[in-house]
Amino acid sequence: MSAANFAAIAGLRIAVVERSEHVGGTAAFTAGTTWVPGTHRAEEIGAVDTRAEALAFLDASIGSHSPTHPRACGRDSSTSAPKR
Structure with a gap:
């Protein structure tokens, strides 16, 4: 869109x-x-997603419809999101 x-x-x-x-x-x-796992905002409300849980969810949701590498890269960048 x-x-x-x-x-x-x-x-x-x-x-x-x-x-x-x-x-x-x-x-x-x-x-x-948009769901962005592992952010400090999620932790503030007690919602803690581990990297393994997030990747497992994405793998189960997306399956073989796309390569796994971009999912892992996207997840890596979300952990370094700036705090505001």
Whole structure:
């Protein structure tokens, strides 16, 4: 959606096609939120995800639909997110 939005802002004609049977796809079920495990904010409310738990969840959710390397890299970068 972000890419379509920025393309439209740039003056391009776009078409968004929903693959899911629900308008909004999986975002409709998440209220637009993003899960980022292992952050200091999660720890503040007592939600502690280990690296192994996060990767196991992603592997089970995504399966063989994408390579595992980007998941591990993304997880590594979330642990160094700046505290505000």
